Amino acid sequence: MIKLEAIEKSFADTTVLTGIDFEVDKGEVVCLIGPSGSGKTTLLRCLNGLEIPESGRITINGDSIAFSHKQKKYPINNLRRHTGMVFQGFHLFPHKTVLENLIEAPLIVKKQKRAPLVKQAEELLNKVGLLEHRNKYPDQLSGGQMQRAAIARALMMEPDVMLFDEPTSALDPQLVREVLKVIETLAKEGQTMVIVTHEMHFAKKVADRVLFMDHGVIIEEGPAENILVNPEKEATQDFLQLLVDE
Amino acid sequence: MIEGFDNIQWHYLFNPELAYDSLPLLLEGLQITIIIAFSSMFFSLILGLVVAIMRMSRFKIFDLPARLYISFMRGTPLLVFIFILYYGLPVIGIQFTNPIVAGIVGMSLNFAAYNAEVIRSAISSVSRGQWEAAQSLQMSYIQILRRIILPQATRIALPPIFNIFMDIVKGTSLASVITVHELLYSARIVAGRTYESMTMYVAAALIYWAVCIIIGFFQQRLEKRYSRYLYTR
Ligand SMILES: Nc1ncnc2c1ncn2[C@@H]1O[C@H](COP(=O)(O)OP(=O)(O)OP(=O)(O)O)[C@@H](O)[C@H]1O
Numbered sequence: 001m002i003k004l005e006a007i008e009k010s011f012a013d014t015t016v017l018t019g020i021d022f023e024v025d026k027g028e029v030v031c032l033i034g035p036s037g038s039g040k041t042t043l044l045r046c047l048n049g050l051e052i053p054e055s056g057r058i059t060i061n062g063d064s065i066a067f068s069h070k071q072k073k074y075p076i077n078n079l080r081r082h083t084g085m086v087f088q089g090f091h092l093f094p095h096k097t098v099l100e101n102l103i104e105a106p107l108i109v110k111k112q113k114r115a116p117l118v119k120q121a122e123e124l125l126n127k128v129g130l131l132e133h134r135n136k137y138p139d140q141l142s143g144g145q146m147q148r149a150a151i152a153r154a155l156m157m158e159p160d161v162m163l164f165d166e167p168t169s170a171l172d173p174q175l176v177r178e179v180l181k182v183i184e185t186l187a188k189e190g191q192t193m194v195i196v197t198h199e200m201h202f203a204k205k206v207a208d209r210v211l212f213m214d215h216g217v218i219i220e221e222g223p224a225e226n227i228l229v230n231p232e233k234e235a236t237q238d239f240l241q242l243l244v245d246e
Numbered sequence: 247m248i249e250g251f252d253n254i255q256w257h258y259l260f261n262p263e264l265a266y267d268s269l270p271l272l273l274e275g276l277q278i279t280i281i282i283a284f285s286s287m288f289f290s291l292i293l294g295l296v297v298a299i300m301r302m303s304r305f306k307i308f309d310l311p312a313r314l315y316i317s318f319m320r321g322t323p324l325l326v327f328i329f330i331l332y333y334g335l336p337v338i339g340i341q342f343t344n345p346i347v348a349g350i351v352g353m354s355l356n357f358a359a360y361n362a363e364v365i366r367s368a369i370s371s372v373s374r375g376q377w378e379a380a381q382s383l384q385m386s387y388i389q390i391l392r393r394i395i396l397p398q399a400t401r402i403a404l405p406p407i408f409n410i411f412m413d414i415v416k417g418t419s420l421a422s423v424i425t426v427h428e429l430l431y432s433a434r435i436v437a438g439r440t441y442e443s444m445t446m447y448v449a450a451a452l453i454y455w456a457v458c459i460i461i462g463f464f465q466q467r468l469e470k471r472y473s474r475y476l477y478t479r
Pocket residue numbers: 011012016034035036037038039040041042043
Protein backbone atom coordinates (compact mmCIF):
# COMPACT_ATOMS: atom_id res chain seq x y z
CA MET A 1 0.00 0.00 0.00
CA ILE A 2 2.74 2.46 1.02
CA LYS A 3 6.37 2.24 0.14
CA LEU A 4 9.02 4.77 1.13
CA GLU A 5 12.49 4.54 -0.29
CA ALA A 6 15.45 6.58 0.94
CA ILE A 7 13.38 9.60 1.92
CA GLU A 8 15.47 12.60 2.89
CA LYS A 9 14.17 15.88 4.15
CA SER A 10 15.82 18.89 5.71
CA PHE A 11 14.76 22.35 6.78
CA ALA A 12 17.34 25.00 5.95
CA ASP A 13 20.47 23.48 7.51
CA THR A 14 18.93 20.84 9.77
CA THR A 15 18.42 17.37 8.37
CA VAL A 16 15.21 15.91 9.71
CA LEU A 17 14.80 12.66 7.78
CA THR A 18 17.91 10.79 6.73
CA GLY A 19 17.06 7.99 4.39
CA ILE A 20 13.76 6.57 5.58
CA ASP A 21 12.70 3.20 4.17
CA PHE A 22 9.56 1.41 5.11
CA GLU A 23 6.48 -0.29 3.79
CA VAL A 24 2.93 -0.56 4.99
CA ASP A 25 0.68 -3.31 3.74
CA LYS A 26 -2.97 -2.97 2.96
CA GLY A 27 -5.07 -3.22 6.13
CA GLU A 28 -2.04 -2.82 8.35
CA VAL A 29 -1.92 -0.47 11.32
CA VAL A 30 1.51 1.00 11.94
CA CYS A 31 2.32 3.09 14.98
CA LEU A 32 5.19 5.52 14.80
CA ILE A 33 6.87 6.32 18.09
CA GLY A 34 9.95 8.24 19.05
CA PRO A 35 11.25 11.21 21.02
CA SER A 36 10.26 14.80 20.30
CA GLY A 37 12.00 16.21 17.24
CA SER A 38 12.80 12.79 15.80
CA GLY A 39 10.89 13.60 12.61
CA LYS A 40 7.62 11.70 13.05
CA THR A 41 5.39 14.59 12.05
CA THR A 42 7.62 15.46 9.13
CA LEU A 43 7.47 11.90 7.86
CA LEU A 44 3.69 11.84 8.06
CA ARG A 45 3.47 15.20 6.31
CA CYS A 46 5.63 13.87 3.49
CA LEU A 47 3.08 11.10 2.96
CA ASN A 48 0.36 13.70 2.62
CA GLY A 49 2.36 16.04 0.44
CA LEU A 50 2.42 18.80 3.03
CA GLU A 51 6.21 18.52 3.00
CA ILE A 52 8.25 17.77 -0.09
CA PRO A 53 11.29 15.52 0.46
CA GLU A 54 14.56 16.40 -1.25
CA SER A 55 15.14 12.89 -2.46
CA GLY A 56 13.76 9.39 -2.35
CA ARG A 57 10.60 7.84 -3.65
CA ILE A 58 7.12 7.53 -2.24
CA THR A 59 4.66 5.04 -3.66
CA ILE A 60 1.10 4.86 -2.41
CA ASN A 61 -1.33 2.39 -3.89
CA GLY A 62 0.42 2.28 -7.24
CA ASP A 63 1.04 6.01 -7.61
CA SER A 64 4.67 6.86 -7.33
CA ILE A 65 6.67 10.06 -7.07
CA ALA A 66 10.46 10.18 -7.20
CA PHE A 67 11.83 13.29 -5.52
CA SER A 68 14.98 15.17 -6.40
CA HIS A 69 16.28 18.50 -5.16
CA LYS A 70 16.42 19.79 -8.73
CA GLN A 71 12.67 19.63 -9.06
CA LYS A 72 10.20 21.84 -7.24
CA LYS A 73 6.81 20.92 -8.61
CA TYR A 74 5.33 17.46 -8.24
CA PRO A 75 1.90 16.04 -9.03
CA ILE A 76 1.40 15.86 -5.29
CA ASN A 77 -2.31 15.12 -5.52
CA ASN A 78 -1.36 11.65 -6.75
CA LEU A 79 -0.23 10.91 -3.19
CA ARG A 80 -2.77 13.09 -1.49
CA ARG A 81 -5.79 11.42 -2.95
CA HIS A 82 -4.79 8.16 -1.28
CA THR A 83 -4.25 9.64 2.17
CA GLY A 84 -6.41 11.28 4.80
CA MET A 85 -4.72 13.34 7.47
CA VAL A 86 -5.76 13.90 11.06
CA PHE A 87 -3.88 16.67 12.84
CA GLN A 88 -2.96 17.15 16.44
CA GLY A 89 -4.86 20.45 16.43
CA PHE A 90 -7.97 19.17 14.59
CA HIS A 91 -8.13 22.16 12.20
CA LEU A 92 -11.85 21.89 11.59
CA PHE A 93 -13.25 24.75 9.54
CA PRO A 94 -14.72 26.98 12.25
CA HIS A 95 -17.18 28.76 9.98
CA LYS A 96 -18.82 25.54 8.89
CA THR A 97 -21.03 23.19 10.87
CA VAL A 98 -19.85 19.67 11.59
CA LEU A 99 -21.90 18.34 8.68
CA GLU A 100 -20.62 21.05 6.34
CA ASN A 101 -17.06 20.26 7.41
CA LEU A 102 -17.59 16.68 6.32
CA ILE A 103 -19.18 17.30 2.94
CA GLU A 104 -17.04 20.29 1.93
CA ALA A 105 -14.20 18.47 0.19
CA PRO A 106 -16.19 15.75 -1.60
CA LEU A 107 -18.63 18.42 -2.70
CA ILE A 108 -16.02 20.87 -3.96
CA VAL A 109 -13.15 18.64 -4.97
CA LYS A 110 -14.93 15.56 -6.22
CA LYS A 111 -18.03 17.47 -7.30
CA GLN A 112 -20.27 14.81 -5.82
CA LYS A 113 -24.00 15.35 -5.33
CA ARG A 114 -25.08 16.89 -2.07
CA ALA A 115 -27.89 14.58 -0.99
CA PRO A 116 -25.95 11.30 -1.04
CA LEU A 117 -23.02 13.08 0.61
CA VAL A 118 -25.19 14.24 3.48
CA LYS A 119 -26.39 10.68 3.93
CA GLN A 120 -22.83 9.35 3.87
CA ALA A 121 -21.74 12.06 6.31
CA GLU A 122 -24.56 11.24 8.70
CA GLU A 123 -23.63 7.59 8.68
CA LEU A 124 -20.05 8.49 9.51
CA LEU A 125 -21.13 10.92 12.21
CA ASN A 126 -23.26 8.21 13.71
CA LYS A 127 -20.26 5.95 13.73
CA VAL A 128 -18.09 8.47 15.59
CA GLY A 129 -20.97 9.33 17.91
CA LEU A 130 -21.60 12.86 16.69
CA LEU A 131 -24.86 12.56 14.79
CA GLU A 132 -26.76 14.75 17.24
CA HIS A 133 -24.07 17.43 16.91
CA ARG A 134 -24.14 17.59 13.14
CA ASN A 135 -25.47 21.13 12.99
CA LYS A 136 -23.15 22.57 15.60
CA TYR A 137 -20.13 24.71 14.86
CA PRO A 138 -16.73 23.41 15.95
CA ASP A 139 -16.54 26.14 18.58
CA GLN A 140 -19.46 24.49 20.37
CA LEU A 141 -17.74 21.11 20.63
CA SER A 142 -15.30 19.62 23.11
CA GLY A 143 -11.81 18.72 21.95
CA GLY A 144 -12.67 15.04 21.77
CA GLN A 145 -15.73 15.78 19.68
CA MET A 146 -13.72 18.03 17.39
CA GLN A 147 -11.11 15.34 16.82
CA ARG A 148 -13.78 12.74 16.07
CA ALA A 149 -15.35 15.15 13.59
CA ALA A 150 -11.95 15.71 12.01
CA ILE A 151 -11.49 11.95 11.62
CA ALA A 152 -14.89 11.67 9.99
CA ARG A 153 -14.04 14.58 7.69
CA ALA A 154 -10.90 12.84 6.48
CA LEU A 155 -12.80 9.57 6.01
CA MET A 156 -15.32 11.29 3.74
CA MET A 157 -12.69 11.35 1.00
CA GLU A 158 -12.45 7.57 1.32
CA PRO A 159 -8.67 7.48 1.62
CA ASP A 160 -6.74 4.25 1.25
CA VAL A 161 -4.56 5.24 4.17
CA MET A 162 -5.39 7.31 7.22
CA LEU A 163 -2.56 9.29 8.78
CA PHE A 164 -2.82 10.40 12.40
CA ASP A 165 -0.37 12.83 13.97
CA GLU A 166 -0.69 12.54 17.74
CA PRO A 167 -4.47 12.68 17.52
CA THR A 168 -4.96 12.84 21.27
CA SER A 169 -2.03 14.99 22.40
CA ALA A 170 -4.06 18.18 22.49
CA LEU A 171 -6.88 16.61 24.50
CA ASP A 172 -7.72 16.60 28.17
CA PRO A 173 -7.01 13.12 29.60
CA GLN A 174 -10.69 12.25 30.03
CA LEU A 175 -11.34 12.90 26.32
CA VAL A 176 -8.54 10.71 24.98
CA ARG A 177 -10.45 7.44 25.21
CA GLU A 178 -13.37 8.43 23.01
CA VAL A 179 -11.00 9.35 20.20
CA LEU A 180 -8.86 6.25 20.54
CA LYS A 181 -11.99 4.10 20.47
CA VAL A 182 -12.93 5.53 17.08
CA ILE A 183 -9.47 4.71 15.75
CA GLU A 184 -9.71 1.20 17.18
CA THR A 185 -12.99 0.70 15.37
CA LEU A 186 -11.33 1.75 12.13
CA ALA A 187 -8.50 -0.69 12.79
CA LYS A 188 -10.98 -3.52 13.24
CA GLU A 189 -12.61 -2.61 9.95
CA GLY A 190 -9.31 -3.08 8.19
CA GLN A 191 -8.52 0.57 7.50
CA THR A 192 -4.84 1.02 6.68
CA MET A 193 -3.38 3.52 9.11
CA VAL A 194 -0.15 5.18 10.14
CA ILE A 195 -0.43 6.63 13.62
CA VAL A 196 2.06 8.81 15.43
CA THR A 197 1.34 8.41 19.11
CA HIS A 198 2.70 8.59 22.61
CA GLU A 199 -0.10 6.35 23.94
CA MET A 200 1.80 3.10 24.40
CA HIS A 201 -1.15 1.08 25.68
CA PHE A 202 -3.11 2.11 22.67
CA ALA A 203 -0.21 1.27 20.35
CA LYS A 204 0.05 -2.16 21.92
CA LYS A 205 -3.62 -2.72 21.31
CA VAL A 206 -4.07 -1.54 17.72
CA ALA A 207 -0.66 -1.70 16.08
CA ASP A 208 0.25 -4.58 13.81
CA ARG A 209 3.68 -3.08 13.71
CA VAL A 210 5.55 -0.40 15.63
CA LEU A 211 8.30 1.78 14.22
CA PHE A 212 10.69 3.52 16.56
CA MET A 213 12.27 6.65 15.12
CA ASP A 214 15.11 8.75 16.40
CA HIS A 215 17.08 11.56 14.78
CA GLY A 216 15.41 11.06 11.42
CA VAL A 217 16.04 7.35 11.06
CA ILE A 218 14.01 4.28 11.85
CA ILE A 219 15.99 2.59 14.60
CA GLU A 220 13.86 -0.46 15.05
CA GLU A 221 10.63 -1.96 13.79
CA GLY A 222 8.55 -5.03 14.41
CA PRO A 223 5.39 -6.38 16.04
CA ALA A 224 4.12 -4.27 18.92
CA GLU A 225 4.99 -6.88 21.57
CA ASN A 226 8.61 -6.98 20.45
CA ILE A 227 9.24 -3.29 20.15
CA LEU A 228 7.25 -2.10 23.13
CA VAL A 229 8.02 -4.95 25.52
CA ASN A 230 11.38 -6.33 24.49
CA PRO A 231 13.15 -3.79 22.31
CA GLU A 232 16.57 -4.75 21.05
CA LYS A 233 18.12 -1.36 20.51
CA GLU A 234 19.34 0.77 23.37
CA ALA A 235 17.75 3.96 22.06
CA THR A 236 14.35 2.27 22.07
CA GLN A 237 14.88 0.95 25.59
CA ASP A 238 15.88 4.40 26.82
CA PHE A 239 12.88 6.01 25.20
CA LEU A 240 10.43 3.54 26.68
CA GLN A 241 12.09 3.78 30.08
CA LEU A 242 11.66 7.53 29.94
CA LEU A 243 7.94 7.10 29.32
CA VAL A 244 7.64 4.71 32.24
CA ASP A 245 9.46 7.15 34.52
CA GLU A 246 6.94 9.83 33.65
CA MET B 247 -13.84 83.04 24.53
CA ILE B 248 -17.56 82.59 24.82
CA GLU B 249 -19.00 85.96 25.72
CA GLY B 250 -22.42 85.25 27.12
CA PHE B 251 -24.47 82.47 25.75
CA ASP B 252 -27.29 84.75 24.58
CA ASN B 253 -24.99 86.74 22.36
CA ILE B 254 -23.89 83.81 20.26
CA GLN B 255 -24.99 84.25 16.71
CA TRP B 256 -26.43 80.83 16.14
CA HIS B 257 -27.56 81.87 12.70
CA TYR B 258 -23.99 82.41 11.69
CA LEU B 259 -23.21 78.80 12.60
CA PHE B 260 -26.35 77.19 11.29
CA ASN B 261 -29.36 78.70 9.58
CA PRO B 262 -31.97 75.92 9.45
CA GLU B 263 -34.10 77.72 6.89
CA LEU B 264 -31.28 78.05 4.42
CA ALA B 265 -30.23 74.48 5.05
CA TYR B 266 -33.75 73.30 4.42
CA ASP B 267 -34.14 75.34 1.24
CA SER B 268 -30.89 74.09 -0.20
CA LEU B 269 -31.60 70.50 0.70
CA PRO B 270 -32.69 69.47 -2.83
CA LEU B 271 -29.40 70.74 -4.26
CA LEU B 272 -27.41 69.05 -1.50
CA LEU B 273 -29.19 65.76 -2.08
CA GLU B 274 -28.36 65.97 -5.75
CA GLY B 275 -24.74 66.32 -4.76
CA LEU B 276 -25.18 63.45 -2.34
CA GLN B 277 -26.24 61.19 -5.19
CA ILE B 278 -22.95 61.82 -6.93
CA THR B 279 -21.11 61.33 -3.65
CA ILE B 280 -22.79 57.98 -3.15
CA ILE B 281 -22.14 56.86 -6.70
CA ILE B 282 -18.44 57.69 -6.35
CA ALA B 283 -18.16 56.22 -2.86
CA PHE B 284 -19.84 52.91 -3.61
CA SER B 285 -18.10 52.41 -6.95
CA SER B 286 -14.74 53.27 -5.40
CA MET B 287 -15.37 50.93 -2.52
CA PHE B 288 -16.33 48.14 -4.89
CA PHE B 289 -13.36 48.51 -7.21
CA SER B 290 -10.85 49.19 -4.45
CA LEU B 291 -11.96 46.01 -2.68
CA ILE B 292 -11.50 43.85 -5.77
CA LEU B 293 -8.20 45.48 -6.68
CA GLY B 294 -7.17 45.34 -3.03
CA LEU B 295 -7.81 41.61 -2.94
CA VAL B 296 -5.70 41.10 -6.06
CA VAL B 297 -2.87 43.22 -4.68
CA ALA B 298 -3.07 41.40 -1.34
CA ILE B 299 -2.74 38.04 -3.04
CA MET B 300 0.18 39.30 -5.13
CA ARG B 301 1.74 40.68 -1.98
CA MET B 302 1.58 37.24 -0.34
CA SER B 303 3.13 35.47 -3.28
CA ARG B 304 6.55 33.97 -2.81
CA PHE B 305 7.42 35.07 -6.34
CA LYS B 306 9.14 38.44 -6.57
CA ILE B 307 7.50 39.34 -9.87
CA PHE B 308 4.19 39.54 -8.02
CA ASP B 309 5.33 40.66 -4.60
CA LEU B 310 7.60 43.54 -5.64
CA PRO B 311 5.13 45.42 -7.87
CA ALA B 312 2.50 44.97 -5.16
CA ARG B 313 4.82 46.42 -2.54
CA LEU B 314 5.74 49.36 -4.76
CA TYR B 315 2.08 50.00 -5.52
CA ILE B 316 1.08 50.00 -1.87
CA SER B 317 4.00 52.18 -0.91
CA PHE B 318 3.24 54.76 -3.60
CA MET B 319 -0.49 54.93 -2.97
CA ARG B 320 -0.11 55.19 0.77
CA GLY B 321 2.67 57.71 0.45
CA THR B 322 0.94 60.25 -1.78
CA PRO B 323 -1.97 62.52 -0.84
CA LEU B 324 -5.22 61.48 -2.45
CA LEU B 325 -5.94 65.08 -3.38
CA VAL B 326 -2.70 65.39 -5.31
CA PHE B 327 -3.22 62.01 -6.94
CA ILE B 328 -6.70 62.86 -8.20
CA PHE B 329 -5.49 66.23 -9.39
CA ILE B 330 -2.65 64.74 -11.41
CA LEU B 331 -4.93 62.04 -12.78
CA TYR B 332 -7.41 64.55 -14.15
CA TYR B 333 -5.24 67.48 -15.16
CA GLY B 334 -1.88 65.82 -15.68
CA LEU B 335 -2.63 62.71 -17.68
CA PRO B 336 -4.09 64.56 -20.70
CA VAL B 337 -0.49 65.62 -21.37
CA ILE B 338 0.35 62.01 -22.19
CA GLY B 339 -2.89 61.54 -24.06
CA ILE B 340 -5.10 60.04 -21.38
CA GLN B 341 -8.12 62.20 -20.81
CA PHE B 342 -11.17 61.53 -18.69
CA THR B 343 -14.25 62.88 -20.42
CA ASN B 344 -16.12 62.69 -17.15
CA PRO B 345 -14.53 63.95 -13.93
CA ILE B 346 -16.72 61.54 -11.96
CA VAL B 347 -14.95 58.66 -13.67
CA ALA B 348 -11.61 60.25 -12.87
CA GLY B 349 -12.70 60.54 -9.25
CA ILE B 350 -13.73 56.90 -9.09
CA VAL B 351 -10.52 55.75 -10.75
CA GLY B 352 -8.38 57.86 -8.43
CA MET B 353 -10.14 56.78 -5.26
CA SER B 354 -10.27 53.13 -6.30
CA LEU B 355 -6.56 53.03 -7.07
CA ASN B 356 -5.65 54.86 -3.90
CA PHE B 357 -7.83 53.00 -1.43
CA ALA B 358 -7.05 49.63 -3.00
CA ALA B 359 -3.66 49.94 -1.32
CA TYR B 360 -5.24 50.31 2.10
CA ASN B 361 -7.69 47.50 1.43
CA ALA B 362 -4.82 45.31 0.26
CA GLU B 363 -3.00 45.76 3.56
CA VAL B 364 -6.11 45.05 5.58
CA ILE B 365 -6.99 41.99 3.51
CA ARG B 366 -3.43 40.68 3.64
CA SER B 367 -3.20 40.91 7.39
CA ALA B 368 -6.65 39.35 7.79
CA ILE B 369 -5.73 36.46 5.53
CA SER B 370 -2.46 35.82 7.31
CA SER B 371 -4.22 35.86 10.66
CA VAL B 372 -6.11 32.71 9.65
CA SER B 373 -4.05 29.85 11.03
CA ARG B 374 -1.79 27.80 8.80
CA GLY B 375 -3.61 24.70 10.01
CA GLN B 376 -6.65 25.79 8.04
CA TRP B 377 -4.63 25.83 4.82
CA GLU B 378 -3.07 22.48 5.61
CA ALA B 379 -6.30 20.77 6.55
CA ALA B 380 -7.90 21.96 3.32
CA GLN B 381 -4.83 20.97 1.31
CA SER B 382 -4.87 17.52 2.83
CA LEU B 383 -8.44 17.24 1.57
CA GLN B 384 -7.14 17.94 -1.94
CA MET B 385 -8.65 21.38 -2.23
CA SER B 386 -6.89 23.71 -4.67
CA TYR B 387 -5.36 27.09 -3.79
CA ILE B 388 -8.34 28.98 -5.18
CA GLN B 389 -10.85 26.68 -3.51
CA ILE B 390 -9.10 27.03 -0.17
CA LEU B 391 -8.89 30.78 -0.46
CA ARG B 392 -12.50 31.22 -1.51
CA ARG B 393 -14.23 28.68 0.70
CA ILE B 394 -12.04 28.38 3.78
CA ILE B 395 -9.74 31.36 4.24
CA LEU B 396 -11.66 34.38 2.94
CA PRO B 397 -14.84 33.72 4.94
CA GLN B 398 -12.74 33.64 8.10
CA ALA B 399 -10.58 36.56 7.04
CA THR B 400 -13.69 38.61 6.27
CA ARG B 401 -14.79 38.51 9.88
CA ILE B 402 -11.42 39.88 10.93
CA ALA B 403 -11.24 42.43 8.14
CA LEU B 404 -14.74 43.88 8.50
CA PRO B 405 -14.03 46.63 11.06
CA PRO B 406 -10.94 48.04 9.31
CA ILE B 407 -12.60 47.72 5.91
CA PHE B 408 -15.58 49.70 7.09
CA ASN B 409 -13.20 52.32 8.42
CA ILE B 410 -11.84 52.56 4.90
CA PHE B 411 -15.36 52.72 3.51
CA MET B 412 -16.12 55.74 5.69
CA ASP B 413 -12.83 57.33 4.69
CA ILE B 414 -13.90 56.83 1.09
CA VAL B 415 -17.28 58.48 1.68
CA LYS B 416 -15.59 61.49 3.21
CA GLY B 417 -12.77 61.36 0.67
CA THR B 418 -15.23 61.91 -2.18
CA SER B 419 -15.26 65.55 -1.12
CA LEU B 420 -11.80 65.83 -2.63
CA ALA B 421 -13.32 65.19 -6.04
CA SER B 422 -14.66 68.74 -5.93
CA VAL B 423 -11.20 69.92 -6.96
CA ILE B 424 -11.74 68.32 -10.35
CA THR B 425 -15.17 69.94 -10.71
CA VAL B 426 -17.21 66.93 -9.67
CA HIS B 427 -20.57 68.17 -8.45
CA GLU B 428 -20.65 66.08 -5.33
CA LEU B 429 -22.04 66.97 -1.94
CA LEU B 430 -19.35 69.39 -0.82
CA TYR B 431 -19.30 71.07 -4.22
CA SER B 432 -23.08 71.67 -3.99
CA ALA B 433 -22.67 73.06 -0.52
CA ARG B 434 -19.99 75.44 -1.76
CA ILE B 435 -22.22 76.69 -4.56
CA VAL B 436 -24.89 77.71 -2.09
CA ALA B 437 -22.27 79.07 0.24
CA GLY B 438 -20.88 81.29 -2.47
CA ARG B 439 -24.30 82.52 -3.45
CA THR B 440 -25.60 83.32 0.02
CA TYR B 441 -22.41 84.16 1.89
CA GLU B 442 -23.67 81.87 4.64
CA SER B 443 -20.94 79.38 4.09
CA MET B 444 -20.85 78.05 7.65
CA THR B 445 -24.44 76.86 7.48
CA MET B 446 -23.68 74.97 4.32
CA TYR B 447 -20.55 73.33 5.71
CA VAL B 448 -22.43 72.26 8.81
CA ALA B 449 -25.27 70.90 6.68
CA ALA B 450 -22.82 68.97 4.51
CA ALA B 451 -21.06 67.60 7.58
CA LEU B 452 -24.36 66.39 9.00
CA ILE B 453 -25.21 64.62 5.74
CA TYR B 454 -21.79 62.90 5.58
CA TRP B 455 -22.34 61.85 9.15
CA ALA B 456 -25.78 60.43 8.35
CA VAL B 457 -24.38 58.38 5.49
CA CYS B 458 -21.67 57.01 7.76
CA ILE B 459 -24.24 56.13 10.42
CA ILE B 460 -26.15 54.07 7.88
CA ILE B 461 -22.95 52.36 6.74
CA GLY B 462 -22.09 51.68 10.36
CA PHE B 463 -25.43 49.98 10.75
CA PHE B 464 -24.62 47.60 7.92
CA GLN B 465 -21.22 46.99 9.45
CA GLN B 466 -22.87 45.81 12.64
CA ARG B 467 -25.16 43.44 10.79
CA LEU B 468 -22.33 41.98 8.74
CA GLU B 469 -20.13 41.57 11.80
CA LYS B 470 -22.89 39.66 13.49
CA ARG B 471 -23.43 37.48 10.47
CA TYR B 472 -19.77 36.67 10.05
CA SER B 473 -19.26 35.70 13.66
CA ARG B 474 -22.38 33.64 14.19
CA TYR B 475 -20.20 30.53 14.25
CA LEU B 476 -18.39 31.78 17.31
CA TYR B 477 -19.92 30.35 20.40
CA THR B 478 -20.07 32.84 23.23
CA ARG B 479 -19.75 30.93 26.42
N1 LIG C 1 8.74 23.87 9.10
C1 LIG C 1 9.89 23.61 9.75
N2 LIG C 1 10.92 24.45 9.62
C2 LIG C 1 12.08 24.20 10.28
N3 LIG C 1 12.31 23.14 11.06
C3 LIG C 1 11.29 22.27 11.22
C4 LIG C 1 10.04 22.45 10.57
N4 LIG C 1 9.23 21.42 10.91
C5 LIG C 1 9.96 20.64 11.72
N5 LIG C 1 11.19 21.13 11.90
C6 LIG C 1 12.26 20.51 12.70
O1 LIG C 1 12.36 19.19 12.30
C7 LIG C 1 12.62 18.33 13.40
C8 LIG C 1 11.61 17.21 13.43
O2 LIG C 1 10.35 17.78 13.67
P1 LIG C 1 9.04 16.90 13.75
O3 LIG C 1 7.92 17.83 14.02
O4 LIG C 1 8.92 16.05 12.55
O5 LIG C 1 9.31 16.00 15.01
P2 LIG C 1 8.33 15.05 15.80
O6 LIG C 1 8.99 13.73 15.87
O7 LIG C 1 6.97 15.11 15.23
O8 LIG C 1 8.34 15.69 17.25
P3 LIG C 1 7.15 15.84 18.30
O9 LIG C 1 7.07 14.51 19.03
O10 LIG C 1 7.62 16.93 19.21
O11 LIG C 1 5.91 16.16 17.56
C9 LIG C 1 12.59 19.21 14.62
O12 LIG C 1 13.92 19.48 14.98
C10 LIG C 1 11.91 20.46 14.17
O13 LIG C 1 12.42 21.57 14.84
